[in-house]
Amino acid sequence: xxxxxxxxxxxxxxxxxxxxxxxxxxxxxxxxxxxxxxxxxxxxxxxxxxxxxxxxxxxxxxxxxxxxxxxxxxxxxxxxxxxxxxxxxxxxxxxxxxxxxxxxxxxxxxxxxxxxxxxxxxxxxxxxxxxxxxxxxxxxxxxxxxxxxxxxxxxxxxxxxxxxxxxxxxxxxxxxxxxxxxxxxxxxxxxxxxxxxxxxxxxxxxxxxxxxxxxxxxxxxxxxxxxxxxxxxxxxxxxxxxxxxxxxxxxxxxxxxxxxxxxxxxxxxxxxxxxxxxxxxxxxxxxxxxxxxxxxxxxxxxxxxxxxxxxxxxxxxxxxxxxxxxxxxxxxxxxxxxxxxxxxxxxxxxxxxxxxxxxxxxxxxxxxxxxxxxxxxxxxxxxxxxxxxxxxxxxxxxxxxxxxxxxxxxxxxxxxxxxxxxxxxxxxxxxxxxxxxxxxxxxxxxxxxxxxxxxxxxxxxxxxxxxxxxxxxxxxxxxxxxxxxxxxxxxxxxxxxxxxxxxxxxx
Amino acid sequence: xxxxxxxxxxxxxxxxxxxxxxxxxxxxxxxxxxxxxxxxxxxxxxxxxxxxxxxxxxxxxxxxxxxxxxxxxxxxxxxxxxxxxxxxxxxxxxxxxxxxxxxxxxxxxxxxxxxxxxxxxxxxxxxxxxxxxxxxxxxxxxxxxxxxxxxxxx
Numbered sequence: 001x002x003x004x005x006x007x008x009x010x011x012x013x014x015x016x017x018x019x020x021x022x023x024x025x026x027x028x029x030x031x032x033x034x035x036x037x038x039x040x041x042x043x044x045x046x047x048x049x050x051x052x053x054x055x056x057x058x059x060x061x062x063x064x065x066x067x068x069x070x071x072x073x074x075x076x077x078x079x080x081x082x083x084x085x086x087x088x089x090x091x092x093x094x095x096x097x098x099x100x101x102x103x104x105x106x107x108x109x110x111x112x113x114x115x116x117x118x119x120x121x122x123x124x125x126x127x128x129x130x131x132x133x134x135x136x137x138x139x140x141x142x143x144x145x146x147x148x149x150x151x152x153x154x155x156x157x158x159x160x161x162x163x164x165x166x167x168x169x170x171x172x173x174x175x176x177x178x179x180x181x182x183x184x185x186x187x188x189x190x191x192x193x194x195x196x197x198x199x200x201x202x203x204x205x206x207x208x209x210x211x212x213x214x215x216x217x218x219x220x221x222x223x224x225x226x227x228x229x230x231x232x233x234x235x236x237x238x239x240x241x242x243x244x245x246x247x248x249x250x251x252x253x254x255x256x257x258x259x260x261x262x263x264x265x266x267x268x269x270x271x272x273x274x275x276x277x278x279x280x281x282x283x284x285x286x287x288x289x290x291x292x293x294x295x296x297x298x299x300x301x302x303x304x305x306x307x308x309x310x311x312x313x314x315x316x317x318x319x320x321x322x323x324x325x326x327x328x329x330x331x332x333x334x335x336x337x338x339x340x341x342x343x344x345x346x347x348x349x350x351x352x353x354x355x356x357x358x359x360x361x362x363x364x365x366x367x368x369x370x371x372x373x374x375x376x377x378x379x380x381x382x383x384x385x386x387x388x389x390x391x392x393x394x395x396x397x398x399x400x401x402x403x404x405x406x407x408x409x410x411x412x413x414x415x416x417x418x419x420x421x422x423x424x425x426x427x428x429x430x431x432x433x434x435x436x437x438x439x440x441x442x443x444x445x446x447x448x449x450x451x452x453x454x455x456x457x458x459x460x461x462x463x464x465x466x467x468x469x470x471x472x473x474x475x476x477x478x479x480x481x482x483x484x485x486x487x488x489x490x491x492x493x494x495x496x497x498x499x500x501x502x503x504x505x506x507x
Numbered sequence: 508x509x510x511x512x513x514x515x516x517x518x519x520x521x522x523x524x525x526x527x528x529x530x531x532x533x534x535x536x537x538x539x540x541x542x543x544x545x546x547x548x549x550x551x552x553x554x555x556x557x558x559x560x561x562x563x564x565x566x567x568x569x570x571x572x573x574x575x576x577x578x579x580x581x582x583x584x585x586x587x588x589x590x591x592x593x594x595x596x597x598x599x600x601x602x603x604x605x606x607x608x609x610x611x612x613x614x615x616x617x618x619x620x621x622x623x624x625x626x627x628x629x630x631x632x633x634x635x636x637x638x639x640x641x642x643x644x645x646x647x648x649x650x651x652x653x654x655x656x657x658x659x660x661x
Contacts, residue, residue, distance in 0.1 A: 020555045020594040021591070023555060066583075090586070090590040111593045112536070112593045
């Protein structure tokens with residue numbers, strides 16, 4: 001943990017093509033005592049970020065920008081720089097919010113944005129730092145069997161995962177308190193779990209047999225990689241187990257409740273990825289696919305079909321209740337082989353926030369996103385704006401069983417969130433689909449495991465039990481009036497006095 | 508007109524903007540951001556809004572005037588305008604944009620033309636009102652007066 005972390009002087013990069021908002025946000029952020037840099041273009045922002053690699057703590061970006069889709073920017077920032085990114089939009093449609101989450105945003109703010117929301121964005125920076133340390137230290141693993149048992153239940157409900165994370169956090173805290181000059185506060189070099197490395201890991205695990213008994217030390221010995229530490233392995237093992245436990249759960253869920261309508265316009269910018277091409281190779285992220293067909297069938301297609309350098313986050317195609325996925329093997333051509341990417345930085349998958357998402361309590365701000373409210377409109381926009389969209393595995397069919405309303409003017413993401421949670425019990429299913437039947441990974445499904453990253457984030461949110469949700473139409477019909485932006489109310493006397501005291505409109 | 512009267516006028520005028528829903532509470536955030544380091548903040552922001560909106564409306568009109576309307580182009584403009592109007596609390600403009608977008612989604616060209624007219628109307632209205640508001644203030648200040656809580660009275 002960064003001792004003496006302070007929100008003051010937080011280095012914020014704000015990106016927005018709307019000059020009015022850019023000016024307002026700049027001012028608001030400055031009032032929060034942050035160090036603000038503004039940018040009107042996404043490309044410019046990326047350039048800045050790359051130039052000053054360690055020059056920023058957090059990025060706030062609008063979703064809609066002319067030169068690049070905000071989600072794409074989000075991905076890049078996550079991929080290359082691993083910075084927390086907050087998305088903003090005047091559009092609060094659940095599907096958009098969900099997309100933000102899927103692409104790794106650590107928050108999604110609705111415009112008009114208030115000071116109070118900006119005042120607390122530093123928490124994302126702190127949280128990330130804590131996570132990093134936790135991952136690097138791999139000390140969660142030491143919690144042992146207890147943790148593992150809990151991990152088994154991860155798919156079942158948020159409460160347990162919350163409990164798990166909280167427990168880890170407490171454990172973590174204790175550790176930090178005892179730490180003196182330990183390098184826990186400094187950023188250790190990250191281990192990039194390349195495909196080869198991961199294969200070695202898996203082989204070692206399989207060799208040992210039942211993976212409960214596989215301890216990091218044993219695995220490390222078997223792997224025989226001199227520079228790898230026990231901590232690296234421990235941390236990786238933790239994630240691997242998480243993944244496996246989800247697989248187990250995922251087998252129970254068989255079908256979707258409805259189709260998905262793709263509303264996204266194709267990304268306008270296809271050039272951005274050229275910057276990330278590893279020479280002559282396709283550097284890409286593997287997809288974790290769920291299918292009712294034998295996953296092994298997909299292997300040949302995947303291995304023989306490298307794509308041009310595209311960075312895509314690992315995704316899981318979820319099986320959901322009531323849906324017959326129109327899966328054809330063609331869809332799965334995007335099982336991209338994982339190749340060693342020369343530049344480790346560029347090979348990082350986007351920040352996968354699922355676990356972190358689980359950790360976070362819904363933010364108190366108006367515009368906090370909550371996964372529970374997300375399922376309602378998720379179907380509307382399932383297609384992410386990746387460059388090679390045909391590669392992507394999300395269900396592409398057009399039927400939507402959920403009638404979606406434009407949720408623009410309502411913000412069912414804030415205080416409503418908790419009530420949404422209650423009314424959709426178990427609608428969030430965090431498990432992975434049955435992408436794998438065996439306990440061990442084989443070459444059919446390629447994974448990128450990045451040390452310190454949470455693998456499942458992008459996949460986690462997709463597994464909703466839509467049937468449950470469609471029945472609760474009341475959730476969609478009437479957003480509480482107080483959540484309307486652009487209130488039709490008169491300003492309160494207090495507010496108005498404030499305005500006046502500041503010298504209303506007077507230059 | 509003597510100072511007291513002017514101040515009363517300003518008060519009534521400002522109030523009317525909120526009552527009529529032309530502005531919403533977001534507009535009240537702006538003066539809070541104004542301070543000694545930028546005593547011009549509110550008027551600068553509002554000017555930016557006008558500039559940007561003029562541009563967007565222009566592009567929007569052009570795109571709707573095409574023989575074959577490309578809604579993939581039209582919708583983002585409306586979205587931009589919606590975002591922009593939300594920055595200063597131009598509520599009615601924003602609401603008009605919402606309606607506009609729904610017709611874009613339906614690809615209803617005629618309805619979209621009507622929406623554009625509506626949006627323009629609302630935009631010119633708020634622009635007009637705000638310009639008047641600033642003028643009133645300037646007059647008061649020029650006459651040696653100050654704007655205070657009392658004057659605005661609600």
